[in-house]
Amino acid sequence: MLKGRHLIDPQDFSVEELDQIFSLAEEIINNPENFTHLCNGKILGTLFYEPSTRTRLSFESAMLRLGGEVVGFSEPSSSSVTKGENLPDTIRTVAAYTDIIAMRHPKEGAPKYASQFSNVPLINAGDGGHQHPTQTLADLLTIRIAKGNLTNLTIGLCGDLKFGRTVHSLIKAMSRYENIKFILISPNELQVPKYIKTEVLDRKLIDYIEVERLEDVIERLDILYMTRVQKERFFNEADYIRLKDSYILDKEKLKSAKEDLTILHPLPRVNEISMEVDNDPRAWYFKQVRYGMFVRMALIAKLLGVK
Amino acid sequence: MLNINSITKGIVIDHIKPGYGIRIFEYLKLDRANFTVALIMNATSRKYGRKDMIKIENVIDLDLAMLGFIDPNITVNIIEDEKIIEKINLSLPDRVEGIIQCKNPRCITSEERGITHKFVLLDENKGIYKCEYCDQIYSWEG
The missing domain is CATH 3.40.50.1370 (Aspartate/ornithine carbamoyltransferase)
Known part of the structure; x- marks a missing residue:
């Protein structure tokens, strides 16, 4: 009820x-x-x-x-x-x-x-x-419509995984479905917080790896969840400038991705998804907003x- | 060996992890006591090698959850007529309210007046708690 x-x-x-x-x-x-x-x-x-x-x-x-x-x-x-x-x-x-x-x-x-x-x-x-639980509901509904169900998926989360609350909520929510694997793609400085690993991933014995480069793992993904590297979350300007372009999805990187990959993004986007990707049938982020x-x-x- | 007289009526807090005795002493405000108290540090322990102990020649209210939170291996002995009439073994409490502060500067507890800091036990073996509001991890071991 x-x-x-x-x-x-x-x-x-x-x-x-x-x-x-x-x-x-x-x-x-x-x-x-x-x-x-x-x-x-x-x-x-x-x-x-x-x-x-x-x-x-x-x-x-x-x-x-x-x-x-x-x-x-x-x-x-x-x-x-x-x-x-x-x-x-x-x-x-x-x-x-x-x-x-x-x-x-x-x-x-x-x-x-x-x-x-x-x-x-x-x-x-x-x-x-x-x-940000209602963003998670939007994410889950989009995955459910794109894939037909919420099980047996390899989910890549890319960008700022430390401060990105949508990422934390999504990991918690998806970890309750069967046979979910996570590939966590971020700079070392912006990895998911310890409590998510302790309380969710380790406790539920969920298969996950942490990597630094999107291009190394993109071909394995069913879902790719891109996030913005937010300027206001950085302690200094130099770190932001050094890292902000590290995780940009473009046509070149998508060449090795699966045909039925679903690309999600909580929006607003800055430049982490190149605009040339918007017309790709794998881009679901505007449907996700609706x-x-x-x-x-x-x-x-x-x-x-x-x- | 240093000898501290046994007490007639009161409480002995035993098997305190070395170094933690002073914390409990301060928490119980025993420095302000008007009855006899003894803090014994680094006593020999058959069980743990070394231990701290506190002897209190009085009956006072103890927050067992708090003591268990400071050190779950503590034993509390209640003494009457120089004999132990009750031995209480402690464990980590499931919830800790108003005792420790959340250290996350972004937590709502850092801003709101009158809010009680609340933690729930996450891992009994490792002594890990999390803030009920922001999920910040808290562990005595740091």
């Missing part, structure tokens, strides 16, 4: 519960006109303590397409946070006005803390470099218990 639940970590929901969300998302994709009044009279609160136009628009579009309404703030300067209000009080207040909350916060664990004070479902829309909105529609509907 998903009604009334929070979504903080991708593992909050069982594989079966995720299946329910994905099945509903596929129904919405196939017949969006059947869902335009599903959330009439319901209000989504979007609390964005850190600007993220893309994610916020995805949530807001999702709610509007379901016939619901949206209130909220897109940066903390336009809220009572600047007056020094603590998080529990803000959440209690917004929960009194709305039926469901989507929250982004620069501090890790903030949505988990906030959920303890919310009597309406609270969705983590990204917390610092930690988790599926992200549909999967948020399905999530909202399930948590509100209207479907």
Whole structure:
């Protein structure tokens, strides 16, 4: 039963519960006109303590397409946070006005803390470099549609694996499906954090390797998940300049990739996927954006218990 | 050998890992005690070679979860009439609240007023905990 639940970590929901969300998302994709009044009279609160136009628009579009309404703030300067209000009080207040909350916060664990004070479902829309579960839902739905299922896959994750929260969430989520192998492609400085290796990969005895060069492993991949090497995550400019072009996907590298490779990217992209790749049938990242909105529609509907 | 008199009524915290006795002494605020206390460091131990011990000539409330968290091999002996009437073996607690601080500067606990730092046990054998909010790993061994 998903009604009334929070979504903080991708593992909050069982594989079966995720299946329910994905099945509903596929129904919405196939017949969006059947869902335009599903959330009439319901209000989504979007609390964005850190600007993220893309994610916020995805949530807001999702709610509007379901016939619901949206209130909220897109940066903390336009809220009572600047007056020094603590998080529990803000959440209690917004929960009194709305039926469901989507929250982004620069501090890790903030949505988990906030959920303890919310009597309406609270969705983590990204917390610092930690988790981004609805991006993971978008990723999983895209893989499910591209491959037909979520098992027996070799998944390459490339770029900034240390601070990339979408990567951490995806590893956690995919590690629950059968026969998944990970190839982690990053500079040594930006490898996945220790807790992901200890708590997820080692504990579940999942097959994974860490490599430095994409071209060495691309032919083995079923899924290639590219990430941006974010300038703001670096401690100094010199390191950023040295590493930023190390992991760029272009036509040349794709020559040795499988015909049915699925290329994903959480977006926004800078230059880690060359624009010449966009027309390749293996490029799924723009479909992934659209599926992200549909999967948020399905999530909202399930948590509100209207479907 | 240094001799410390046995106590009539009180608590003996035994088998403390050498070097950790002072931490427990400080945690229990025994430096401010108005009853007899003894911190014995590097005593000979048949079990571990060396150990620290604390003798407390009083009955005080002990947070066994906290003691277990500091050192799960500790034994707590409750003494009455100079005899051990109860021997408590400790283990690592499943949850630790309000005792240790999350060191991740990006964690919500570094910003919010009044938030309790909470950790959950991840690996009993290695003594590894994680922050309930940000998943930061915490281990006594560092």
